[in-house]
Every structure is written in structure tokens, then in C-alpha cells.
Amino acid sequence: MRPELLARIGSMEMRARQVVEGMMAGLHRSPFRGLSIEFAEYRRYQPGDEIDRIDWKAYARSDRFYIKEFEDETNLNAWIVLDASASMGFASKDGAMTKWQYGATLAACMAYLLQCQNDAVGLVLLDEAIRVQMEPRGTRGHLAHVVGQMERTTPSRQTRLADALHRTASRIKRRGMVLVVSDLLDDPAEVIAGLRHLQFGGNDVRVFHTLDPAELDFDFAGPTLFVDPETNRTVPALADQVRADYLGAMQAFLKNYSEELGKTNIAYRLVNTSEPLDRALFSLVS
Amino acid sequence: MGFVNLLFAIGAATLAGPLLYHLLLRDRAQRRILPTLRFLGQMAPQTYAAHRLKNLLLLLLRLAVLALIVLAFMRPYMKADAEQADPDKAQEGVVFALDTSLSMRAQDRWDNARSRLETLLESQPPDTRLALLLFDRAPRLAVSDTTDNLEVLAALRTAKPGAASTDLLAAIRSACDAASHLQALRKRVYLLSDFQNSALNDIRLDLVLPPGVDLFPVPIDDVDRFNATIQNVRETDSEAKDKRRIVVQAAGFGPGRHTAEVVVRDGGEVLASREIVVDASRPVVADIEFPVETDREMFLTAHLELKDAIDEDNAFPFKIEDRSPIPLLVLAPIGSIRLGDEAGGIPSDANPFLKAAVRACEPRVRSKWLDPSQIDAVRVGDYAVVLALGPEAFPPATIARLQEYVRSGGAVVAFPEKGEGDALGDLVGVEVRGWREIDPEVGYRLVSGGTDGGPFSIPGESVDSLVGHPRASRYLEVSEEFPEGVGALLRFDDGSPFLLARKMGSGSVFCFTVPLDPRATDFPIRASFCPFLLEMFRHATRRAEGAFDYRVGDIVPGNELPEGGMVLAPTGRSLDESGTLALAEPGFYRIVTGGKNRTLAVRTDPEESDLSMMTVDEIDAISRLSRSEDAFTDPDLLTASSLTSSDRPPDASRRLWFTLLSAVLGVMALESLLAARTVR
Incomplete structure (x- = not known):
């Protein structure tokens, strides 16, 4: 479903359900079995291990005792880290979803999807600091709390994403999956350091770099007075004349994130808010 | 600086065009939120400022184009800086050029002229620099530069019309020359004359007024009057041995046909007379025969007696030569x-x-x-x-x-x-x-x-x-x-x-x-x-003396006069200090040297008898040569026009005009270049 149509759905939970169920219908006959029961590795039996965990089939083949380990045997703890700074409140067209709406909907979809698998989902809303932190839980009522919190939140403050990520990383006690939804408009080096901090705790970090098409394509023309929504700083410019420089700088910005995060095995996905949400969700499950 | 066409200043209203265009239709910067402001770079504000500057410059250039066009159509001219800067100069300088030629004796022309001059004199503001120029064939400066009206009036009272012809061009030149020497910022020449047709020969071609002088013709009569004159008298052979015969050629000017009588006199004695009818269509020739006792040389005068004629205009002195072997x-x-x-x-x-x-x-x-x-x-x-x-x-x-x-x-x-x-x-x-x-x-x-x-x-x-x-x-x-x-x-x-x-x-x-x-x-x-x-x-033997015939106003140079000779003018002795002889009166001048006499017949100019004046259109046509719209105009004048100079010679004024037009073209080219380079 197109984002602009999705935006007409008032309830974020409804939106998330619409997106996820549509996507799941597309995944019919898929071999996908869930996130938290994935095989991780075999290891030798150690004294003290529960006998129930011995893989008898492997013993039959090799005549040795092996323990089969899974990444999380019970429930996945997924943290959704959502940028709620003022820059996320930007939408280039009237009626289109803002980056915040898009990112929040995407986060709700993820939460819904995880909840369907009985995984625990937590939420961190941050701007210049951590504004909201909700510990992961797998109950259905918790999902409603998470979505409701996002619905109540309005992006308003400045971004200090790197600090907020560091603080988030220090607060996550149990490793799990961290889904970061942000426009990453902060110092890239510091942001990457923050993300690596998250990864350092053993978390599977996935970044959804959410940007508006106007930010990506810079489709402005004529003399324009550009205003930074966070600082209210204004820059007068002739859009036609500065477009090339802007696009060059933007490409360098994106390339920097893509390459640096790729080096550290942090999944990076650029999300254009004009794209359907299920594309971003596919990148989550693929 | 002055302007020839000040009315074109109205065109300055067109300056509002580009102003409104720029104010109402200019590109206003749209306010747009952009979170990724950091990628705009440092050059963006500078290019925007340059754009605004170019737009402002464009506005100024367009205003300059229109202003220059308006200025060019106003035909500016430069006034002499020295004149404007000299604080000692009076504001006004006036030269009264008064016609004293023979034609001014007709009817009440002279009285009218004096009356008009006195009126004009009274209307001048105090401290006006004044000069009085009397002119006929030759201009004479009676009062050169004064602020005293009484001095001008005194000179006017002693002035009277003579018998010479009129040279209006020489008068205008002298009057303008006198005006240019007045210590005043603004100079005017009032030309009081009957403006005879014959007086203004090729003035349209020759007239170049000096800087800062305005010329105002003041016609003192606007009625075409009939007049006649004797143009020539020559002797011819008579069949009778005891008679002499002359042929008189007379011409009329003005409307109608009139009867006149040609009377030949020897001093006061009437020798013969003949009645003729004259009009302006063609000259009339009359043979007149009269008896004389001998073949001796005689100095006679032919008079044309006509009602409304000028008093002295009808006398034509001539000689019948010595016919002895x-x-x-x-x-x-x-x-x-x-x-x-x-x-x-x-x-x-x-x-x-x-x-x-x-x-x-x-x-x-x-x-x-x-x-x-x-x-x-x-x-x-x-x-x-x-x-x-x-x-x-x-x-x-x-x-x-x-x-x-x-x-x-x-x-x-x-x-x-x-x-x-x-x-x-x-x-x-x-x-x-x-x-x-x-x-x-x-x-x-x-x-x-x-x-x-x-x-x-x-x-x-x-x-x-x-x-x-x-x-x-x-x-x-x-x-x-x-x-x-x-x-x-x-x-x-x-x-x-x-x-x-x-x-x-x-x-x-x-x-x-x-x-x-x-x-x-x-x-x-x-x-x-x-x-x-x-x-x-x-x-x-000097019986056909070529130098015998003179016109009033001629000057006989000293080398043509006998040394030690005495000159007897028609009204008395006359010989000026320079040794030349100024022939100021019509009649016979007798030069007596030893025992020999030489007689000069001095006549009035026949064309001076033509009392018809130039038309107002003709005077206006002259005025249009170099009229200044802001020139002072006297509503009492018969023609409200003025002969006005550009304060620079015409070529310089034209050069200024072409310079302005060139500037317009240059600015327009600059505007086009800038407009093409300005992103709208």
C-alpha cells in the first residue's frame, strides 16, 4: 500500500496490521519459521549441561555428544529505537507521511510482526536524549502500549542521536535485535560509533535510514529560504544553482553510512518515505 | 543645464514601470523546511546575495535606460559654467535694438517703436544690465552697458530714423554681440523693427546666436502700406537741340494702384513734371523732356510725390552730364x-x-x-x-x-x-x-x-x-x-x-x-x-564717373578723397575724423579741392521704400531654428516666439544628444547581458 494511502488510516496499530498482514499474505509457503528458533551452532557436551539438550541424531552419526545451540531459545528481545527529533517531522508534500509517521508506522509493523512470533518488543524514543524507554515484553497489551506511545509522541527537539544511542546501548542488558529508525542527521562518525556501541553488546543492529524524497532528490526551484526545523536556522539559496552540490553532499553522506556500517556488519537500509512500507519490512525479514 | 523640450519630463513617469515590475513580479524567496540544511554548503547564501544584487542592478539599469531616453528627448544643453558661477553678474541683461532706417519714418512707426521700447524698459526688473543699439544699414551702440534706465531714455530721445536702408542680420549680430558682453546671467535682445521684407536677406542661413542670448522680435507695425520709389534715372538723347531728356524708372510696393507725379527739380526750380500710375506688378518708365539753355553738366533731383510716401524717400538725385565736345x-x-x-x-x-x-x-x-x-x-x-x-x-x-x-x-x-x-x-x-x-x-x-x-x-x-x-x-x-x-x-x-x-x-x-x-x-x-x-x-574726362552714385550709409575711403578737400554735405560740411566720408544723407555731396569740384549723388536704397513686412509665419519660421521651450516669453509681443540659441553651438548640443543615445544603447546592451545571466 502506498504511504500516502496508508497515512489516511488513523490508527497506527491498524496501519501496522494492514501492512504486516499484506506482507504475510505475500509470504505464503515461505520456509520462514521464525526469528528466535534459528540454529546457531553445535558444541561439545560439557559436564553440567542438561541431557535433554543433547542432539541424539548427531550422536548416532558421530558417536559423540553434541549440544545444539539456538540464538535464543526462548523469546527474542527486540528493541525498536525510533528517532523522535524535530527533523523527523518533515514531509515534503502536503498529505504525505512525515518521516516520523513513516518511521513510527514502520516500527509498529515491526513490533506487530515480532509480537506475532511471540517475541518481546521494547521501544526507545530518543531525540537529544532518551525520551521514552519501554522494556521488551511479548504480551499483546504491551504492543498496544508501544503503539500508543508512538501515537502520542510528536517530534520536536533537536537531534543528539549519537549520545542517545550510546545511552541506549548502556541500558540494554540482554542482547537481542535493535532496529534503529532514524534520519541519522547527526555527525556520521559519532552515530556510527553509537551504533557500534549497540552492536558491541551482541545485538543484531539493523538501521532503517529514513529520508524524505525531497531530501534525496532536492526537487526545489528558484530562490528559496530553507529553514532547519530543529534549529530554525535559515539559509537563502537559489535551488537550481545549489542542487548539484547538494546532491553530491547527500550521496557522500549516504555512501559513508552504507560503507562504514557494512564494514561492521550492521544492516543498513535506506528508506524513502515515498516507498511502500512492506519493502522496508522485507529487508527486515530477509 | 537647460532643456529644449522640457515637456518630455512627463516621460519620467515611465520609470514607475520597471519599479512596479520589480516590486510586484519579482521572485520572492519561498520559505521551505529542509532538515538536511547542512548539505547546502557555504556558497548558497553568496549565490543568493549575488542574485539579489543582480536583480537590483537590473532594476537600476532599466531605470537608467528609461531615464536616459527621457533625458535625450528633453534635449539637454549645457550652460556656460563660468556664467553660472560668477556671483557678480546681474540676473538679467537686455539689449534693445531699435531700427532707425528710413522706413521707420513712415506714418507713426517711429513713435510706436519708441513707445514700445519705453514700455519694455519700464518692465525690466531693477539692476538689469541695459544696452541700446540703433541700427539701419550699420549698427551703432548708443548705450553699451548700464543699469540706469534714464541713460537709455536720454539716448532714445536723441535718436531718430535716418535715410539708410536696413540690414537686420548685421543688427542681430551686433545686438547679440553686445548682449554677450553684458555682465548678466541671462541675456535678451529685443529687436524693435518694422521687419521689412527686404531687410532679412539670408538670415535663415547665417544666423548663429551666441551662447545664452535669447532674441525677441518686436514688430512695431503690422500693416502693409503702399509706397513707391524712383529706382533709376538716366539721360538719353533728345531730338531737340535745346532740350535734355531723361528716363525715370519708378516702382511701387504694396497693395493697390496709385497715381504719382514725377517732378524734376534743379534746386528749388521745377524743370518738368509727369504723372504716372504705379503698382507693385512692374516698374514704370517715364520719358521726361525739359528745356535747358546749355549742354553743361547739371545736378538735378527727381521727386516722386505720392500720398502716404515716406518724406525723403521720393528724392532721387542724378546728374545730366556735360554734353559739350x-x-x-x-x-x-x-x-x-x-x-x-x-x-x-x-x-x-x-x-x-x-x-x-x-x-x-x-x-x-x-x-x-x-x-x-x-x-x-x-x-x-x-x-x-x-x-x-x-x-x-x-x-x-x-x-x-x-x-x-x-x-x-x-x-x-x-x-x-x-x-x-x-x-x-x-x-x-x-x-x-x-x-x-x-x-x-x-x-x-x-x-x-x-x-x-x-x-x-x-x-x-x-x-x-x-x-x-x-x-x-x-x-x-x-x-x-x-x-x-x-x-x-x-x-x-x-x-x-x-x-x-x-x-x-x-x-x-x-x-x-x-x-x-x-x-x-x-x-x-x-x-x-x-x-x-x-x-x-x-x-x-569723368563725364561718366562710375563712383558718382552712392547709397546712404556708404563710406567713401580716404584714398578716394582729394587731399585737403572740403566736403559739403547736402545739409552742411561733413568729413569725419578718420578722413573717410560717411554719406549719411541723401542728396549731393560736393568735394571742393582747389578750383575743381567733385559731386557725389547719394540716394536712398529703393528697397527701403518697400514697407511691407515679413509675415508672422516667417518670423516664427526663423524662431523655430533654435527655440527654447523654457525661454522667457512676453505675452505682449506680436509673436510670442523667440530666436533662442542653444547655449552651446548646435553641433555640441547634437553631440550631447548622440552621447545620450549611445549611453542608452550601451546600458540596454548591459541590461540584456545581465538579464540573460540572471536566473529568474
Whole structure:
């Protein structure tokens, strides 16, 4: 479903359900079995291990005792880290979803999807600091709390994403999956350091770099007075004349994130808010 | 700076166009939120500022284009900086140029002119620099530069119209010159005149007013009046021996036909009269015959008496010449002539052409023939003219006698025969180089090369009509380096002299360069030979005095006046300090030197009698030559126009205009360039 149509759905939970169920219908006959029961590795039996965990089939083949380990045997703890700074409140067209709406909907979809698998989902809303932190839980009522919190939140403050990520990383006690939804408009080096901090705790970090098409394509023309929504700083410019420089700088910005995060095995996905949400969700499950 | 077309300043309203365009339709910066502001870079504000600056510059250029176009159409001109800067100068300077020509005597023109001038004088603000110029044929500055109205009024009271003609162009030039010398910032010339048609000859071509001077014509009469005048009087032969006959030519000017009476007077005595009808269509010629007792020279006056005529305009002084036989002494190298032979005894072997000519001149000439060696036998001074044939062969004593005779007032007419010897050169005062011969089968010289002035330089008449193009194949060649007093009266077509004249004392020598020989020239066998010879005799004896006729206002130079002579003007003695004679009155001027009198007939200009004035359109046409819209205009003037100069010469004003237009084109080009480079 197109984002602009999705935006007409008032309830974020409804939106998330619409997106996820549509996507799941597309995944019919898929071999996908869930996130938290994935095989991780075999290891030798150690004294003290529960006998129930011995893989008898492997013993039959090799005549040795092996323990089969899974990444999380019970429930996945997924943290959704959502940028709620003022820059996320930007939408280039009237009626289109803002980056915040898009990112929040995407986060709700993820939460819904995880909840369907009985995984625990937590939420961190941050701007210049951590504004909201909700510990992961797998109950259905918790999902409603998470979505409701996002619905109540309005992006308003400045971004200090790197600090907020560091603080988030220090607060996550149990490793799990961290889904970061942000426009990453902060110092890239510091942001990457923050993300690596998250990864350092053993978390599977996935970044959804959410940007508006106007930010990506810079489709402005004529003399324009550009205003930074966070600082209210204004820059007068002739859009036609500065477009090339802007696009060059933007490409360098994106390339920097893509390459640096790729080096550290942090999944990076650029999300254009004009794209359907299920594309971003596919990148989550693929 | 001033402007010729100030009304074009209204065009400055067009400046609002680009202003409104820029204010209402300019590109306003749209306010757009952009979180990724950091990627705009440092150059964005600078390019935007440059864009705004270019837009502002574009506005200024467009305003400048329109302003320059408006300025160009306003035709600016520069005023003299020095004049504007001098604080000592008065604000106003006025020159009153008052016509005092003869035509101003007509009716009440003079009174009207004085009245208008007094009115204008009273209307001038205090401290106005004033000058008064009186003019007719020649302008005279009566008051040069004053702020005292009384001084001008006093000069005006003593002024009165004279008898001279009008030269309006000279008056305008002098008045403008006087105005330019006034110590004032703004100068005006009031030209008070009757503006006769004849007074403004080629003024449209010549008039260039000096900087800062405005000219205001003030016509003092606008009625075309009829008038008539005598244009010429000449004597003609009368069939009656006891009468003299004259032909009077009269002309009328203005509307209608009028009866006039021509009255010929000798002093106060009326000799004859004749009634004529004159109008403006063509001149009227009247023959008038009157009895006189002798053939003596007489100085008469023809009057044209016409109602509404100007008082002095109708008098035409003229002379009827002495018709008594001219005593002629012929010196010809002939041995058979007997001493004392008179006209009846012309020697048979004398030059036949000379004999025929002298006979043809009788009875106007009474001749005596002598051999040059016999000159001591007569008193040469008793003869008015000596005709010398072949003087190059005369004895030196004869030449000396002839020179003495000429210095005392006599006249010698000479024809060369052989041209050898220095006697001819001594007599004429030129170097004789010898005979020049041309094969008559091949060519010859024609007398058609013009004259150097003198009695045979008659305006409007060609040499042909005087001598009939005589040709020569043999003539004396003389040096062209003439001493003072010697000139060539007639020349061949190659420029060689044909007739030489030498002024010596109070007499003259005339010498032809051709002999009286048909093998050398056809001059003696031409029909014009005898009349020409007689005319020469009359000229030599001053009976056909060329310098007799003068116009009022003429100046007789001192070298044409006899030394120690006394001049009797028509109204008394007159001779100015410079030794020249200014002929200010019509009538006879008599120059008395020793026992000899010389009489000058001074006449008024016939054209001055034309009282019809220029039309208002004509005056306006002159005004349009260089009218200034902001020039002062006197509503009382008959024509509200003014002859106004540009304060720079016309070329400079035109250059300024072209400079402005060039600036417009330059700014437009700059505007186009900038507009193309400005992103809208």
C-alpha cells in the first residue's frame, strides 16, 4: 500500500496490521519459521549441561555428544529505537507521511510482526536524549502500549542521536535485535560509533535510514529560504544553482553510512518515505 | 543645464514601470523546511546575495535606460559654467535694438517703436544690465552697458530714423554681440523693427546666436502700406537741340494702384513734371523732356510725390552730364600733318581705323592731330584726353610732357604700334617684354578673361557686351608684376592684359596691348570699337564717373578723397575724423579741392521704400531654428516666439544628444547581458 494511502488510516496499530498482514499474505509457503528458533551452532557436551539438550541424531552419526545451540531459545528481545527529533517531522508534500509517521508506522509493523512470533518488543524514543524507554515484553497489551506511545509522541527537539544511542546501548542488558529508525542527521562518525556501541553488546543492529524524497532528490526551484526545523536556522539559496552540490553532499553522506556500517556488519537500509512500507519490512525479514 | 523640450519630463513617469515590475513580479524567496540544511554548503547564501544584487542592478539599469531616453528627448544643453558661477553678474541683461532706417519714418512707426521700447524698459526688473543699439544699414551702440534706465531714455530721445536702408542680420549680430558682453546671467535682445521684407536677406542661413542670448522680435507695425520709389534715372538723347531728356524708372510696393507725379527739380526750380500710375506688378518708365539753355553738366533731383510716401524717400538725385565736345589731342607719328590742323584736316595717311573712330565720335569729340615731335606747339592742358598712337617711339621729352600732363589731371589713351623702346613702359609703368604672336590659322586670344575692376567692371554686364569679344593674334606681353597704381582693366582669355590702366597724380593713362592693325586684332574693325572708345573718353574726362552714385550709409575711403578737400554735405560740411566720408544723407555731396569740384549723388536704397513686412509665419519660421521651450516669453509681443540659441553651438548640443543615445544603447546592451545571466 502506498504511504500516502496508508497515512489516511488513523490508527497506527491498524496501519501496522494492514501492512504486516499484506506482507504475510505475500509470504505464503515461505520456509520462514521464525526469528528466535534459528540454529546457531553445535558444541561439545560439557559436564553440567542438561541431557535433554543433547542432539541424539548427531550422536548416532558421530558417536559423540553434541549440544545444539539456538540464538535464543526462548523469546527474542527486540528493541525498536525510533528517532523522535524535530527533523523527523518533515514531509515534503502536503498529505504525505512525515518521516516520523513513516518511521513510527514502520516500527509498529515491526513490533506487530515480532509480537506475532511471540517475541518481546521494547521501544526507545530518543531525540537529544532518551525520551521514552519501554522494556521488551511479548504480551499483546504491551504492543498496544508501544503503539500508543508512538501515537502520542510528536517530534520536536533537536537531534543528539549519537549520545542517545550510546545511552541506549548502556541500558540494554540482554542482547537481542535493535532496529534503529532514524534520519541519522547527526555527525556520521559519532552515530556510527553509537551504533557500534549497540552492536558491541551482541545485538543484531539493523538501521532503517529514513529520508524524505525531497531530501534525496532536492526537487526545489528558484530562490528559496530553507529553514532547519530543529534549529530554525535559515539559509537563502537559489535551488537550481545549489542542487548539484547538494546532491553530491547527500550521496557522500549516504555512501559513508552504507560503507562504514557494512564494514561492521550492521544492516543498513535506506528508506524513502515515498516507498511502500512492506519493502522496508522485507529487508527486515530477509 | 537647460532643456529644449522640457515637456518630455512627463516621460519620467515611465520609470514607475520597471519599479512596479520589480516590486510586484519579482521572485520572492519561498520559505521551505529542509532538515538536511547542512548539505547546502557555504556558497548558497553568496549565490543568493549575488542574485539579489543582480536583480537590483537590473532594476537600476532599466531605470537608467528609461531615464536616459527621457533625458535625450528633453534635449539637454549645457550652460556656460563660468556664467553660472560668477556671483557678480546681474540676473538679467537686455539689449534693445531699435531700427532707425528710413522706413521707420513712415506714418507713426517711429513713435510706436519708441513707445514700445519705453514700455519694455519700464518692465525690466531693477539692476538689469541695459544696452541700446540703433541700427539701419550699420549698427551703432548708443548705450553699451548700464543699469540706469534714464541713460537709455536720454539716448532714445536723441535718436531718430535716418535715410539708410536696413540690414537686420548685421543688427542681430551686433545686438547679440553686445548682449554677450553684458555682465548678466541671462541675456535678451529685443529687436524693435518694422521687419521689412527686404531687410532679412539670408538670415535663415547665417544666423548663429551666441551662447545664452535669447532674441525677441518686436514688430512695431503690422500693416502693409503702399509706397513707391524712383529706382533709376538716366539721360538719353533728345531730338531737340535745346532740350535734355531723361528716363525715370519708378516702382511701387504694396497693395493697390496709385497715381504719382514725377517732378524734376534743379534746386528749388521745377524743370518738368509727369504723372504716372504705379503698382507693385512692374516698374514704370517715364520719358521726361525739359528745356535747358546749355549742354553743361547739371545736378538735378527727381521727386516722386505720392500720398502716404515716406518724406525723403521720393528724392532721387542724378546728374545730366556735360554734353559739350571733348577736346581730344591725337598724337600720331605722321609727318604730313600740318601744324594746327583741326578736325576737318585729319591727315589722309593717318591710321584709318583711328580716323574712322574719331570721326564717329564727332560731334561729342573735337580732335586735334599732331606729330609727337610737335607737342610743344600746343598747350596740352587745354585737352581733356590725349590719344597716343605708338608712344613707344615717342621722344623722351614728349613722354615727359605727357606724364606731367597726366599728373595734373589729364588722361592719355595709348595704342602701341611697334612696341620697341622703353617709352611705352615709362608711360604705363609696366615692364614690356615684347610682342607675342600666334599663328592666326592655329588660334588667337579672346578678350574674355574678365576685368580687375575699374570702369569696365560693371556688375551684371559681361565683358562681351562692352567690347564684343575682340580677338588678337599679336599683342604686347607685359610683366604681371604691376607696381602700385597699375592694373589690368580687361584681359585675354589666358589672363594676359588687354587694357592697362595707370593712376598717376590726379590723372590716368590707359594703354591697349594690341595695335590698331587688323592683321594683329579685329578690335578696330568691330562695331563696338567706336562706342567703346567714346566711352573711354567720357570715363577719362569723368563725364561718366562710375563712383558718382552712392547709397546712404556708404563710406567713401580716404584714398578716394582729394587731399585737403572740403566736403559739403547736402545739409552742411561733413568729413569725419578718420578722413573717410560717411554719406549719411541723401542728396549731393560736393568735394571742393582747389578750383575743381567733385559731386557725389547719394540716394536712398529703393528697397527701403518697400514697407511691407515679413509675415508672422516667417518670423516664427526663423524662431523655430533654435527655440527654447523654457525661454522667457512676453505675452505682449506680436509673436510670442523667440530666436533662442542653444547655449552651446548646435553641433555640441547634437553631440550631447548622440552621447545620450549611445549611453542608452550601451546600458540596454548591459541590461540584456545581465538579464540573460540572471536566473529568474
